[in-house]
Amino acid sequence: MYFRCYSLLFCLAVSIIVFTQETKAKTEQKAFEGRPFTLTRPDATVSRATVVLLHGARGSGESVRKSSEFDAWAKLYQVAVVYPTGLGGWNDGRVPTKFISTTADDVGYLTRLLVHLHNKGLIPEVAVYFMGFSNGGGMTMRMACEQSNVVKGISIIATKEFLKTSCPSFSPVPIVFFLGTNDRLAPHNGNAEGRTNLFGQPQSGRYSAKQTIERWSKRNGCSTETLNRELDVDQTDGTLVLHKSFQGCIAPLEYYEIKNGGHTWPGIKPAKRRIARRILGKTSQEINANEVTMRLWFGSSH
Numbered sequence: 537m538y539f540r541c542y543s544l545l546f547c548l549a550v551s552i553i554v555f556t557q558e559t560k561a562k563t564e565q566k567a568f569e570g571r572p573f574t575l576t577r578p579d580a581t582v583s584r585a586t587v588v589l590l591h592g593a594r595g596s597g598e599s600v601r602k603s604s605e606f607d608a609w610a611k612l613y614q615v616a617v618v619y620p621t622g623l624g625g626w627n628d629g630r631v632p633t634k635f636i637s638t639t640a641d642d643v644g645y646l647t648r649l650l651v652h653l654h655n656k657g658l659i660p661e662v663a664v665y666f667m668g669f670s671n672g673g674g675m676t677m678r679m680a681c682e683q684s685n686v687v688k689g690i691s692i693i694a695t696k697e698f699l700k701t702s703c704p705s706f707s708p709v710p711i712v713f714f715l716g717t718n719d720r721l722a723p724h725n726g727n728a729e730g731r732t733n734l735f736g737q738p739q740s741g742r743y744s745a746k747q748t749i750e751r752w753s754k755r756n757g758c759s760t761e762t763l764n765r766e767l768d769v770d771q772t773d774g775t776l777v778l779h780k781s782f783q784g785c786i787a788p789l790e791y792y793e794i795k796n797g798g799h800t801w802p803g804i805k806p807a808k809r810r811i812a813r814r815i816l817g818k819t820s821q822e823i824n825a826n827e828v829t830m831r832l833w834f835g836s837s838h
Contacts, residue, residue, distance in 0.1 A: 563607065565598065568649050573597045574619040575658060576607050583616035585688075585834070586653075586664040588646065590672030592694075593625035594635050600669065605804055609826045613834050616659050620649060628674030629698050630740040631730075642675060643682050650686055665833055667691040669801055670722065674698070681706050691829040694799045695722045697748040699729060699741035708756045708786035712832050714825045715745045716775075716797025718817050734815065749780075749791050759784030761791075767822040775820035777802075790832060794820045801825055 563576045574597045577583055587610065591600035597619030601607065610617045625636035627643075653659045663686050668676035673695035680687045681703035689710040696715070717724045720734055722742060729741030743751065753761070760783045767777040776795040781788070794802060798817015803824025807813050 563601075568652055569645065571623075571645070572621050573649065574601050575653070576601070576610055576617045576619070577658070578611050578614045578616070583660060584614050586616045586618060586650075586659040586661070588618045588620065588650070588664050588666050590620065590626060590666065590668035590675050591622070592670035592672050593633075595622075595625070595672075597621040600672070603804065604669075604801065604826065606667075606826055609830050613830050615834070618649070618653065618659070618664070620646060622671075622675070625671045626668075626675035626678075628671055628678050629701060630674065631738065633737060633739075636671065643679060646675075646679060647683055647686055662686055663688050665689040665691075667693075667829060668695075669693045670695050670799065677701070680709065684709075689833045691825070691832075693801055693825055694719055696726060696742040696745055697751060699743060703755065706755050710788045710832050711752055711756060712790040712792070712829055713745075713749060713752075714792045714794065714802050714823075714828075715748075716794040716800060716817060716820070717745075718796050719799045720815065720817060721799040745793070749789075753782050753785075753789055756782070756789045757784070757786035758782035758789055770821040773821040774818045775822060777820060777822040779823075788832060790828070792823060792825075792828065794822075803827065 565572060565574050589600060589604060589606055591597060601619045606617060622642060623637040623640050627638050627640045650662045650664060654662045665688050666676040666679055673692040676690050676692055677697060680690050682705060684705050684707040687709055691712050693714045724745050726742045726744035730738045733739045761780055762783060764779045764781050775797045778793040780791040796818055797820045800816050800819040802820040803826060806819040807816055
């Protein structure tokens with residue numbers, strides 16, 4: 537400030553106003569082609585990179601921004617984050633469902649959104665890092681397989697690859713998976729085509745977690761898997777994490793298998809409602825998926 541504060545109360549009020557203005561300037565809710573999205577930038581200058589974070593089914597960009605607590609990591613690493621919104625969810629290649637449009641061209645939409653943001657000077661380049669939860673994780677994999685020229689890295693939480701997936705144009709990028717062994721919505725052992733889910737609806741066939749990791753390991757040119765470490769720092773969360781990395785890869789591949797973990801986001805607060813916790817399962821506090829992802833992509837923040 538360019539003036540001397542003679543009143544503590546006055547100075548506090550001015551500080552709050554300035555802080556609020558800066559905070560609003562950093563996080564903006566916008567729209568593109570009729571769909572809302574939220575953009576968070578660390579400051580007024582161009583960010584060093586961009587992360588696109590994709591919500592799960594029936595979610596929104598703004599809801600996942602709040603629940604993921606990712607803005608704090610964006611600020612720490614000085615990256616921009618785009619939180620787009622799907623049409624009930626993302627067309628990740630699954631069979632039609634009640635909530636998710638399987639006719640939407642979401643690959644095209646996300647690509648056009650990135651071009652639009654870059655042309656406006658809001659992100660440094662069109663190529664970005666994708667992170668997704670559940671249905672958003674499926675869309676993240678689809679982007680890497682079908683539009684690899686705009687994908688610099690992917691992070692997948694709580695989903696597996698579909699049996700009918702095709703991956704025609706993938707180029708190796710840094711990849712990390714976070715998969716819970718007690719995931720009831722995207723089963724750890726996979727599921728057959730058309731098998732009904734918890735809500736009695738037929739769902740697309742999925743590979744198991746093991747098969748999903750093997751397929752992405754092959755795409756990244758990896759040779760062998762090694763168990764790096766076992767994590768059980770928080771003995772109250774009911775989970776244990778096995779961290780596995782791969783050797784001989786063109787680009788890094790990391791896998792965090794969460795023993796007893798559910799359809800949840802490691803490191804964030806568990807669901808408040810008891811019924812939600814019963815359906816989704818346990819949320820591991822052994823690791824923070826946001827921190828692990830950012831370290832893989834960008835290294836240490838210091």
